[in-house]
Amino acid sequence: MTKLTKVVLDVLKPHQPNSLDFADHIAQAGPDYDVHLTVEEMDEKTHTLKIVVCGADLDFAQIEVAINDLGGSLHSIDEVQVCNG
Amino acid sequence: MNWFTEVGQAFAVSSSDGIMRRYFVVNGFDGALTMLGIVSGFYVGNADDLGIVLGACVGAAIALFMSGLSSAYISEAAERQKELAEMEQAMAKDLTDTAHGRAARWVPWMVGAVNGFSPFCIAMLILSPIGLAITGVSLPASPLLMSLLLGLFSMFLLGVFLGKFAEINWLVSGLKSLVVGLVTTGIVLLVG
Numbered sequence: 001m002t003k004l005t006k007v008v009l010d011v012l013k014p015h016q017p018n019s020l021d022f023a024d025h026i027a028q029a030g031p032d033y034d035v036h037l038t039v040e041e042m043d044e045k046t047h048t049l050k051i052v053v054c055g056a057d058l059d060f061a062q063i064e065v066a067i068n069d070l071g072g073s074l075h076s077i078d079e080v081q082v083c084n085g
Numbered sequence: 086m087n088w089f090t091e092v093g094q095a096f097a098v099s100s101s102d103g104i105m106r107r108y109f110v111v112n113g114f115d116g117a118l119t120m121l122g123i124v125s126g127f128y129v130g131n132a133d134d135l136g137i138v139l140g141a142c143v144g145a146a147i148a149l150f151m152s153g154l155s156s157a158y159i160s161e162a163a164e165r166q167k168e169l170a171e172m173e174q175a176m177a178k179d180l181t182d183t184a185h186g187r188a189a190r191w192v193p194w195m196v197g198a199v200n201g202f203s204p205f206c207i208a209m210l211i212l213s214p215i216g217l218a219i220t221g222v223s224l225p226a227s228p229l230l231m232s233l234l235l236g237l238f239s240m241f242l243l244g245v246f247l248g249k250f251a252e253i254n255w256l257v258s259g260l261k262s263l264v265v266g267l268v269t270t271g272i273v274l275l276v277g
Contacts, residue, residue, distance in 0.1 A: 012176060014175070014176060016099070016185075017094070017098050025094075043175070044175070045175035045176075046176065068182075069183060069184060070098070070184050071098065071172070071180050073177070073178050
């Protein structure tokens with residue numbers, strides 16, 4: 001059975017909540033999620049983010065829910081790492 | 086996600102703590118000054134019937150509550166809906182079921198509640214000596230005079246509250262508010 005262990009996402013979010021709260025909310029989507037968030041671009045009302053989420057067995061649907069819940073918009077999945085076992 | 090978490094998120098994205106604090110103080114001032122004015126008027130007029138005094142003041146307090154609740158709700162709801170529409174345009178997506186959408190729906194009610202209850206609660210505090218006197222509790226001084234002193238003390242506390250948040254000298258801020266209350270009471274006493 002395959003497990004998703006790393007995903008790199010391109011996300012657009014409003015200025016609020018701030019990056020710390022946004023990353024914290026995504027990390028709460030799973031028990032051992034390690035979230036690395038980088039602000040790539042800042043516009044008048046939005047931030048473009050690169051978000052790297054790592055974990056033993058990521059639940060991508062929950063990550064997407066967490067992003068949408070805070071007003072974020074998932075633009076693309078730029079990188080994934082999947083393990084068999 | 087539980088209700089408290091959703092409310093916390095709505096507060097976080099709306100940054101509404103500052104505006105609530107402002108509404109609390111601004112309308113708290115209204116409540117305290119209105120009560121000071123009415124009670125001063127009754128004090129100058131040597132009103133004997135405390136029931137009439139209390140009725141008039143509670144009526145004014147209820148009007149302040151309704152005015153605060155409705156005016157803040159209407160203005161905040163319009164403002165939040167405008168902000169949400171602008172945010173939806175910037176994000177190119179519907180934000181109704183997100184923390185921003187919940188904030189646009191809930192924050193106006195919360196701001197309205199603060200704006201309404203602030204003058205009402207302060208008014209009830211100021212009127213408490215009159216209520217106690219009516220129920221037969223013996224007070225060390227005239228209930229109207231004690232209400233006036235409580236009103237001035239409330240003004241001082243509101244100033245202290247502002248001073249603490251603005252991180253300026255709380256005593257100076259409290260005394261400034263107290264002067265406003267004293268001037269108001271003085272004018273009513275002079276006119277009366």
